Amino acid sequence: MSAEIFIDKYVKQFKAMSPKYDVVYEVSKDEPIVFEDSSIVKLSFAAIADTHLPDRESAEKNLENTFFDIFNSKEKIDALLMAGDIADYGFNSEYNRFFGVFDKYRNKIKLLVTMGNHDARFFFNKNSKIVMKKVKEYLGLKTDTKTYYSCDINGYTFIVLSTEKRVLEKAHINPEQIAFLDSELKRGTKDGKPCFVMCHQPFAFTHGLPEVWKTGDMGEQNDEVRAVMEKYKNVFFINGHLHGGVCDKVEAVLNKENNVVSISIPGYRKENNFGITDAGVGYYCEVYSDKVIFKARNFLTGKNVTGEYTRFEYKLLP
Ligand SMILES: [Fe+2]
Numbered sequence: 001m002s003a004e005i006f007i008d009k010y011v012k013q014f015k016a017m018s019p020k021y022d023v024v025y026e027v028s029k030d031e032p033i034v035f036e037d038s039s040i041v042k043l044s045f046a047a048i049a050d051t052h053l054p055d056r057e058s059a060e061k062n063l064e065n066t067f068f069d070i071f072n073s074k075e076k077i078d079a080l081l082m083a084g085d086i087a088d089y090g091f092n093s094e095y096n097r098f099f100g101v102f103d104k105y106r107n108k109i110k111l112l113v114t115m116g117n118h119d120a121r122f123f124f125n126k127n128s129k130i131v132m133k134k135v136k137e138y139l140g141l142k143t144d145t146k147t148y149y150s151c152d153i154n155g156y157t158f159i160v161l162s163t164e165k166r167v168l169e170k171a172h173i174n175p176e177q178i179a180f181l182d183s184e185l186k187r188g189t190k191d192g193k194p195c196f197v198m199c200h201q202p203f204a205f206t207h208g209l210p211e212v213w214k215t216g217d218m219g220e221q222n223d224e225v226r227a228v229m230e231k232y233k234n235v236f237f238i239n240g241h242l243h244g245g246v247c248d249k250v251e252a253v254l255n256k257e258n259n260v261v262s263i264s265i266p267g268y269r270k271e272n273n274f275g276i277t278d279a280g281v282g283y284y285c286e287v288y289s290d291k292v293i294f295k296a297r298n299f300l301t302g303k304n305v306t307g308e309y310t311r312f313e314y315k316l317l318p
């Protein structure tokens with residue numbers, strides 16, 4: 001049996017078991033995103049993770065709710081980050097649905113995507129081409145054959161990391177990518193501005209690892225990548241992969257002295273494992289000249305998320 005047939009069979013069995021994932025959610029218009037001080041906000045972005053898009057119309061509709069919610073707000077949200085595991089099994093039909101939605105909004109908002117293990121584990125070569133072609137289209141970048149990139153939005157630098165080979169769960173980050181991270185962080189933080197880094201996989205011993213998932217960390221280059229991030233001030237690392245929910249595991253301070261913080265974004269498509277487990281929850285970030293604020297938001301239903309671990313504020317170091 002070929003790998004594709006085997007996976008197809010597994011997908012069908014899984015679908016049959018999960019009728020609840022056919023629910024299509026309505027976005028509320030009653031509770032739009034409101035910034036704490038719109039008049040002085042310098043940059044804002046929304047971050048979701050683990051859309052795990054299957055080839056289903058319901059999932060495609062639910063994905064588009066994020067855009068309905070973002071554009072229901074009077075606030076200007078500059079970018080949407082999707083922290084990997086775009087597709088569930090890595091089939092073309094899944095990417096067609098995902099990018100069919102994202103394409104509609106490409107001229108209205110900056111779109112930053114990266115591959116997760118679900119994108120890379122079966123069809124790395126095919127899927128990295130699909131994803132990076134969209135990165136080029138959306139951001140006008142020349143990425144050559146690379147799977148990582150950076151871009152500046154409103155004068156702030158975003159660095160997007162990704163595995164460079166087929167993996168089951170972890171990422172494989174080559175020395176060139178680590179050097180790229182280093183030089184881009186140096187450039188992005190030189191005027192005292194915060195920098196934002198995104199990768200699907202979080203660092204080992206953060207966000208409840210390894211207890212929450214024995215093999216859920218970045219992998220072999222974990223320590224090297226982390227050491228580079230910790231060298232610079234005001235670095236915010238956005239990741240997914242863990243499906244942790246809104247709980248005490250969302251925030252991990254990587255280096256207190258340098259204000260280097262990791263935020264684990266809950267999974268979008270399915271219920272999460274801890275705390276507020278709702279699907280559709282991500283965080284949005286308001287960046288001011290002196291501080292950065294992350295707030296939880298249910299982009300699937302268009303509602304704020306309240307309670308513990310739904311708001312994190314970081315004063316920027318000079
Ligand atoms: Fe993942």
